[in-house]
Amino acid sequence: MSKKIMIFVMLFSVVLGASLALAQDDEAIEADLPADDLAGTSWHLSTMAGETVLSDVLVTLTFDEEGRATGTAGCNRYNTEYTHDDEALTFGLIASTRMFCAPEGVMEQEAAFIAALEAATAYEIHNDLLMIHYGDDQVLDLVRAKSLVGTQWELVTINQAGLLEDSQVTLQFDEEGNAGGNAGCNSYGGTYTVADDGLTFGMLITTLMACDEELMEQETQYLEILGNIERFRLHYDFTMILTTAEGDELWFEQVHDLLGTAWQLDSIGGQDALADHPISLIFGEFDHAYGSACNQYNAFYEVLGDGEIIFGIVTFTMMYCSDEGVMEQEQAYHGALYSVDRYEVSDDQLVLYYVMDGEEGELIFSSSAPETE
Numbered sequence: 521m522s523k524k525i526m527i528f529v530m531l532f533s534v535v536l537g538a539s540l541a542l543a544q545d546d547e548a549i550e551a552d553l554p555a556d557d558l559a560g561t562s563w564h565l566s567t568m569a570g571e572t573v574l575s576d577v578l579v580t581l582t583f584d585e586e587g588r589a590t591g592t593a594g595c596n597r598y599n600t601e602y603t604h605d606d607e608a609l610t611f612g613l614i615a616s617t618r619m620f621c622a623p624e625g626v627m628e629q630e631a632a633f634i635a636a637l638e639a640a641t642a643y644e645i646h647n648d649l650l651m652i653h654y655g656d657d658q659v660l661d662l663v664r665a666k667s668l669v670g671t672q673w674e675l676v677t678i679n680q681a682g683l684l685e686d687s688q689v690t691l692q693f694d695e696e697g698n699a700g701g702n703a704g705c706n707s708y709g710g711t712y713t714v715a716d717d718g719l720t721f722g723m724l725i726t727t728l729m730a731c732d733e734e735l736m737e738q739e740t741q742y743l744e745i746l747g748n749i750e751r752f753r754l755h756y757d758f759t760m761i762l763t764t765a766e767g768d769e770l771w772f773e774q775v776h777d778l779l780g781t782a783w784q785l786d787s788i789g790g791q792d793a794l795a796d797h798p799i800s801l802i803f804g805e806f807d808h809a810y811g812s813a814c815n816q817y818n819a820f821y822e823v824l825g826d827g828e829i830i831f832g833i834v835t836f837t838m839m840y841c842s843d844e845g846v847m848e849q850e851q852a853y854h855g856a857l858y859s860v861d862r863y864e865v866s867d868d869q870l871v872l873y874y875v876m877d878g879e880e881g882e883l884i885f886s887s888s889a890p891e892t893e
Contacts, residue, residue: 557645558583558602558604558609558643559583559584559585560583560584560585561582561583561650561664561665562580562581562582562583562664562665563580563581563582563650563662563663563664563665564578564579564580564662564663564664564665564754565579565580565581565633565660565661565662566661566662566663567659567660567661568629568632568633568636568658568660568661569632569636569655569658569659569660570658570659573629574594574623574625574626574629577594577595577623577626577629578592578594578717578753579591579592579593579594579629579630579633580592580665580717581637581650581662582665583602587601587602587603588600588601588602589601589602589611589637592717593616593630593633593634594621594626594629594630594633595619595620595621595626595627595630596616596617596618596619596630597616597617598614598615598616598617598634599614599615599616600612600613600614600615600637604643607642607643607644608641608642609640609641609642609643609652610640610641611637611638611640613638614634614637614638616634633660636652636654636655636658636660637652637654637660639654639655640652640653640654640660641653641654646858647830647831647858647859647861648663648664648822648824648830649661649662649663649664649832650662650663650664663822667824668693668712668714668719668752669693669694669695670693670694670695670824670828671692671693671774671823671824672690672691672692672774672775672776673690673691673692673701673760673772673773673774673775674688674689674690674691674772674773674775675688675689675690675691675742675770675771675772676759676771676772676773677769677770677771678738678741678742678745678769678770679745679768679769680769680771683704683738684704684734684735684738687704687735687738688702688704689701689702689703689704689738689739689742690702690775691746691772693712697711697712697713698710698711698712699711699712699721703726703739703742703743704731704735704738704739704742705729705730705731705735705736705739706726706727706728706729706739707726707727708724708725708726708727708743709724709725710722710723710724710725714752717751717752717753718750718751718752719749719750719751719752719762720749720750721746721747721749723747724743724746724747726743742770745762745764745768745770746762746770748764748765748766748768749762749763749764749770750763750764750765751763759771759772759773759774760772760773760774774807774823776823777865778803778823778829778863778865778870779803779804779805780803780804780805781802781803781865781870781887782800782801782802782803782887782888783800783801783802783870783885783886783887783888784798784799784800784801784885784886784887784888785798785799785800785801785853785883785884785885786884786885786886787882787883787884788849788852788853788856788881788882788883788884789852789856789881789882790881790882793849794843794845794846794849796843797813797814797841797843797846797849799811799812799813799849799850799853800812800888801870801885803821807820807821807822807823808820808821809821809831813836813846813849813850813853813854814839814840814841814846814847814850815836815837815838815839815850816836816837817834817835817836817837817854818834818835818836819831819832819833819834819835819857819858820832827862827863827864828861828862828863829860829861829862829863829872830860830861831857831858831860832858833858834854834857834858836854853883855876856872856874856876856881856883857872857874857883859874859875859876860872860873860874860883861873861874861875867887868886868887869884869885869886869887870884870885870887871883871884871885872885
């Protein structure tokens, strides 16, 4: 073998060895990188700079796997690029469609939202809440787009008109893509498909019972609208509004096995609660939970279906209780409640499961008589 060939082989071996080593190092580095907690997630805007957004306007934000962010700003669709590192988050120049929406405040809110995204500097994720920091200590609060799977609903209005007295119309969604319930007289069912904020139902099949004329007319109207639904939105996470292309609307309230129940804390993280200072928890309407420890407290909650539940930030009065351990118990309880992600309930016991600092724990409650707020 000539010297030139030998030198080439040696150089090729060195380069190949170095390349393999670099590739292995890259794999090791990539394995050490934290998982992307934004990619593949979708969110709905809840508050902006501390102000609640327009209740009947849907503002969304979706992060894809390729570093793109898209959504609807309330009137127009938009898209941009995003980058994040640890807690830092920035968006590129935002491109959007150029429609004009006439309802008061929509365009102003949209402009403020787009400007906030372009000024974003950091983010935090707490359970199903995304907080995007921007500007001068301002925050966008977004809640994770809610899955309909496992949820149950009761119809409240058809085109803003209330239902017949004593009639009950229900709708529930399962994991297999089936939906159904009671239309007032007959049971019904069919398939459903969700894509972003789009919702469509397949052919609906019903039983063939006959009820009084008014009830049958209401049922027929409901099923006809349901079969033409194109869009859904979740209003403050406890009301679902289904809309057709023609503007017909069905408003539902979520129902679940916690609504209207009251509980008293038995233990927290395996430690018995203080007997002389009971902690209560009541699940009220409109996803509002409240109770007392030393202080009275309030928090919004959301039942996600399949035993999943989250609580929002807990607000409470500012009293001080001097008895030993009371304030420490209250602080631990509030922290655990905010970290809850699922629940199990029976006739006389409620267990809320939480994760704090990587450690799993349980809040165990016994049933108690409901109390006034």
